[in-house]
Amino acid sequence: MSYRTMLAGQVFTFQSIKEVLAKANEEKSGDVLAGVAASSAIERIAAKEVLADMLLCELRENPVVPYEEDEVTRLNQDSINETIYREIRGWTVAELREWILDYKTTEEDIRRISKALTAEMVAAVAKLMGNLDLVYAASKIRVPAHCNTTIGLRGTLATRLQPNHTTDNVEGITASLFEGLSYGCGDALIGLNPVNDTVSSLTEVLKRFDEIKHQFEIPTQICVLGHITTQIEAVKNGAPADMIFQSIAGSEKGNAAFGFNTQTVLEAKELLKRRGTGTGPNVLYFETGQGSELSSDAHYGADQVTMEARCYAYAREFKPFMVNTVVGFIGPEYLYDSRQVIRAGLEDHFMGKLTGVPMGCDCCYTNHMLAEQNDIENLALLLGSAGVNYILGVPTSDDVMLNYQTNAYHDSAAIREILGLRPIREFDLWLEKMGISENGKLTERAGDPTLFLNRKGRG
Template sequence: MNLKTRLFGQTFNFKDVKDVLAKANEIKSGDILAGIAAADAAERIAAKRVLSELTLEDLRNNPVIPLEIDEVSRIIDEDVNEPIYHTIKNWSVAEFREFIMRTETTGSVLQRISRGLTSEMVAAVAKLMSNLDLILGAAKIQNLAHCNTTVGAAGCLASRLQPNHPTDGVDGILASLREGLSYGVGDAVIGLNPVDDSVPATIRSLETLYNFVEEWNVPTQICVLAHITTQMKALRKGAPVHLLFQSIAGSQVGNEAFGVSKEILDEAYALGLKEGRATGPNIMYFETGQGSELSSEAHHGADQVTLEARCYGLARHYKPFLVNTVVGFIGPEYLYDTRQVTRAGLEDHFMGKLTGLPMGVDACYTNHMKADQNDIENLATLLTAAGCTYFMGIPMGDDVMLNYQCTSYHDIAALRELFRLRPLPEFEAWAESMGILTKGKLTARAGDATIFTR
């Protein structure tokens, strides 16, 4: 395994595979903050060259966190399909990239190969790809999952209706819920981020969403994004649960900072299958985002793209219905500006798709980041071209509880119209029966929330 190259009249030596992966990453403020980024463009190019010549076997044999100390590493390694891995282990990363880019390489072929990949392999090939490469590679893959409805099919763009409220007020939640549905948003999930993470408050919010969906026969899923242990307690008390949610990290220590472990996730998955009210079999929902491991001092000296890929390797173990990266939420310490957020969004979406996940993106930014609404609309447009499974739908694109900027109800409709995409079929049929949509497009009745008050 060669970790040295000569370029521009200079010899570059890298300590190990983890160092190569970090130095080969595109510029990210989080990697600079961690002290692991390339010193300059020359070192970055040299690292990419060394990385391109490493084999997939080299990457499996050198995870960024050793199996002996990290359960995420063990889960990823144990989930590898060995016969598939042995057909590709001698490929260089450059050869793997070329294979993905070939016209004749279909999404079904990539889905099969994904079962033989570790997250380090997925991250490595993403580092050798341009933004357009990431779009083209992801667009080939459709990963289907079923909860009450099915996400991930070609020709569909789904959305999460996010009716957050600064006090978890039932009337406020229902106002946003009615408005979002009236714009044809909410087919992926109606998912509330709660202010109050207590069991009684979680049960109240779950019942609010569930009763509304049942009353109006909305073909979708509900979720209250409390901590997973809170949701489990609510479920054991009889609360109506479709999806169980948790934020996850790419290292064991990072997950411990979130208050979760493999043991807890295993218990939640089994409980959701046994006592949840969804059709299934896919009943888990995970959110991720580059930089979370660094923020909790759980990165082990690894770069944030590789750690993000490991989140997807962990998520894959639980056969989730939804996964999304909240790409611009964590702040400029980790993704400084529009260029970095755009790159991260395209990387995350591609890596999630290549890992086999029904991958969505929360195309968003915080108000102290060098980005604005036009930048996020640009990112959402690029991701739609890449075949993104779903986006968030928030009133006016402004979350009044989490205080960040995101995609609005109107953005979902615009992206569907621009790319000739439709909501999920069952949801579209329901929206047409309500007079909200006709042939996938909004009618004059769209946006009239009083539809649901009569």
């Protein structure tokens, strides 16, 4: 079946819903690389016009990866609330957009409808929104989760403290960790990307994190972001872990390229119920990023926004504590410049929250991308306004191990103060007890890691 519209005296014909979705997407270098992007701005507008009039039932009946071939599609389709779906199946995408943006539509209304939305519907409505629409719509939704503390409550902005080190040297990691804590970071997670993905290396870092967490009575979560199978073995061997992490894709083939499947995730979740140190019930951490499926030839000819929406549909099935789009990490092959990165960050955050997952963002870029620190700070402030659950913090915004730039430790404090936000409640009280903050603002003691050397125990 083809889809056709006339615009500015030209007739535009699209051969499938997958093509309409791809060509209605805002310009992304990854879609150009994949050969699925609109050839011109006017073709993009024509695709948006066709998409606006498309029924939600058409999108459900035409997933971009066939049901028979893909477990991500099956999990998404089989989890839909059929009663609610019957209420909205005849809506157009434009009507869904207007309903979400309507001032009378409440958070409870949106959370209810999200149970009937497939990933393709979520992606479709995002494609019809401007950046301010994405901020406003996302700001209406909160998706909290609980591990040791509760993330995502209205009025809060949390941070993942990322004390990466070029050699996984535990003392170097500890120094960076203390600095981050001294700036008020770490309420969402103390989470390291390891250089060495081995059970022994992960265990050593996890033990140090656990020691510091208990020594200073820090109300937070800990995780080392090795491969899911390595983390499973570490926990089986006695390593303390509040959560288990894995990067995910929007197709079964993409997840296989990452070296796991649904049974692996279920094994991790069950293991943490028995052996994990987090109270739960939300004990998983997933990361995504537009374009990853193209890297592994697992995109099935679909655009990267739609495949990203499918990541969130997959994540939802496991009730994670954190989902994080590492928005500019892959590089200019998929997001060419700051405009595309900012757009992708706002899309991902909105789509994740509309899907019903506790959404954060690593506002980042690589050195070979046409972006700079000002752009990432702009994105972080926009996401703070949109109600993002958390952002990241690294020393001086420069991750020396992953060789990319993201938010600095002190950025979250500035955004909190500007927008009237606070850390997670228990962590906020802990910061005040430590003298790092007072009434939601950093004190003169902030930024001094020796705070932790002069207290009981270390140093």
